[in-house]
Amino acid sequence: MEIDVQSLLFEFFGGLGIFLLGIKYMGEGLQKTAGDRLKDILDKFTSNPFMGVLAGIVVTVLLQTSTGTTVLAVGLVNAGFMTLRQSIGVIMGANVGTTVTAFIIGIKIEEYALPIVAVGALMLFFFKNQKLQNYGQTIFGFGALFFGLNLMGSGLYPLRYLEAFHELTIEMSGNPFLGVVIGTVFTFVVQSSSGTIGILQNLLGQGLMDLDAAMPVLFGNNIGTTITAVIASIGASIAARRAALTHVIFNLIGATVILLLIHPYTVLIASIRDGLGLNAEMTIAFAHGIFNVANLIIFFPFIGLLAYLVTKLIPGEDSVIDFKPTHLDPIFIQQSPAVALDQAREEIIRMGEYAYKGLEETALFLNNHQTKHADNAFQIENALNKLDREITDYLVQLSVAQLSDSDSERHSALIDSVRDIERIGDHFENVVELIQFKISNKIIITEDAKEDLNKMIDLTNLTVKEAIESLSEMDRVKALEVVKHETQIDRMEKSFRKKHIIRLNEGKCSGSSGIVFVDILSNLERIGDHALNIAEEVLGEKIPETVH
Incomplete structure (x- = not known):
């Protein structure tokens, strides 16, 4: 079968653009609906690492981007509003919060995407009430997310007839490192871990990739998402650079450990898929969710050690101002x-x-x-x-x-x-x-x-x-x-x-x-x-x- 490369590229990248726009719109709508108090959530509810984790999860669900939460945390550390230890909890929580998008994608309601977009657009353009407009923006983003996925799927479909693509997926199944590199690079280029996961869910759903090939890409995605936080910390305070490095270490070690256990982990996910009767999209969502929750559980007791390690790796006295009052005893x-x-x-x-x-x-x-x-x-x-x-x-x-x-x-x-x-x-x-x-x-x-x-x-x-x-x-x-x-x-x-x-x-x-x-x-x-x-x-x- 002859492949129309132009249509493939147009539909895939156009779909990816609409998908990312959908995530952005949905996140902004949720953020406005929540009263746009994300900094206050991070500021007030990070008194200890556990509360920091919960705050990271909540803010990431509202923002629909773990990168956004991590960059926000780095900014708050840079501004002196958050300590390094507090930011580590938030970053760990952000990694768990970002898995929610993958579960949303797993619902598979692409056929209703356009009516959902229509409802959101009607609310945006015909309601003057700001609260209803915020809901409309969220609904519009939700529909655009699935419409973009549908377009991406249509663009990717012809790849099943491309011999070079089959060879690449076979190579990735046998060489997990290649999958990690692809996942890392693509996530960095797209600047969205959810975007990479959405593509991965599409490829698995259409039978263009098997689970063995998809898993390394998933873990590469977790490494690629750290690069934006690193860029955000360039030129920032020492404490902010330490927070970004913590994100890199946390995700890098987690991905490395799971890569060493790639075969048993893939078997575990396959058994969960078969036991619960999950579709391909939801299988990736579970794989992503279990990995990040497990990573959090393993690393949570070592937050103090992580803070000590990054302090040694990035030495120096930081000029962070202690904004908390020291004399106001009620x-x-x-x-x-x-x-x-x-x-x-x-x-x-x-x-x-x-x-x-x-x-x-x-x-x-x-x-x-x-x-x-x-x-x-x-x-x-x-x-x-x-x-x-x-x-x-x-x-x-x-x-x-x-x-x-x-x-x-x-x-x-x-x-x-x-x-x-x-x-x-x-x-x-x-x-x-x-x-x-x-x-x-x-x-x-x-x-x-x-x-x-x-x-x-x-x-x-x-x-x-x-x-x-x-x-x-x-x-x-x-x-x-x-x-x-x-x-x-x-x-x-x-x-x-x-x-x-x-x-x-x-x-x-x-x-x-x-x-x-x-x-x-x-x-x-x-x-x-x-x-x-x-x-x-x-x-x-x-x-x-x-x-x-």
Whole structure:
């Protein structure tokens, strides 16, 4: 029989595209339906490795991609929101969660794919309610997944008449290593382990491949899915690179062990298939599921050892910020509100020291353009946001307690100070983003403008440092220094703006560089305002505009 290569390629790759789009749409719909709180799930429910595993499973089912969950975990480690040990549990759970897609495929409802797509599309286009639209997106993705599978199947069908393909599958049956390489490479290229498994289920379902040939490809799939996480960790923090390496070790050792036991494992899966009367698609789903669950059970007791191993393989001190509060003990709220206020103040001072560190990283990024300083600044800003929520919640709970008049005033002052420090983080984040914009768009800032920026950022950093120190020591002298320096910052901003207009008129700088320059000045001036607010809380009075 003559094979129409064009139709084969068009149907296979078109089907694969629709299949991957279906998985993406279904995952996004589920994610929106769940309230788009995936980071919160990982953040709040990873207190121990077991909870991390459960969180990894849940998030992967919602995202419909283990790679996505692993990349998310690496990002959270990089941001300091998750420890290495917590991320290992999440990564293990992600490997189990991804097997759900294979079981969905095993249901075999391809003949209903188009009506399901139609229902989803109707809900997307004819319902205004956001919740119904989210359900519609999930249903549309679900139908597209099966429609894509059906198209892939049609494209692959002619391969049964191709002698070279038969020879390849026979070779894979006798040489498992070849199957592993094919599975690894294809998963990396497609960037979806579910995509590889869907193809594998199709090939087995059409009798184009036997179980002996399919098993090594399945295990290669588990190795290929780690590569994306490795790419995501390039240039990230040491902790993030360790998390990605853990994923590689976990999947690589698991696949290696099972390859050594490939024959008995294939016999086990064949007996389960025959005993339960499974179709080919569901057989692959069971093979995938049992492997990942077994891998999890075997490795779970060694999470500590894995963390130790990757720490030795990737040595060095990591700059991860500890975003968790260290002073906010809820027991003081009822028993001793005055002590609770002191604890909250200590946490706010710690938060303020982080804000100053963030400004230092921003200044370094302005001058040397090294990405690590931008990453550190973003990491600190994330920590400030988290501490802001935790401290504010603590102070809100404390407001219910019986406070003296002086403690009530301190309470209000602390709430205001938390807000000011959090806003400092927002502004230095804006400055970092402006510098990134300057770099990516190859915008040149003149030496005079750069010198002005450095003067202002140095003075701003000093002012923030003095504001935090004045709050820490309740030092009026330092608070008055903040007032004086904030006045200088305001004058600097006006003076540097005028100098910029002169440079612009003389053609020394471009309009785009001017926009970046002025926006950075504006953000630094606002940081000075927030430092002044903190100093005013120490002084116990508002400083009139005419004074500063």
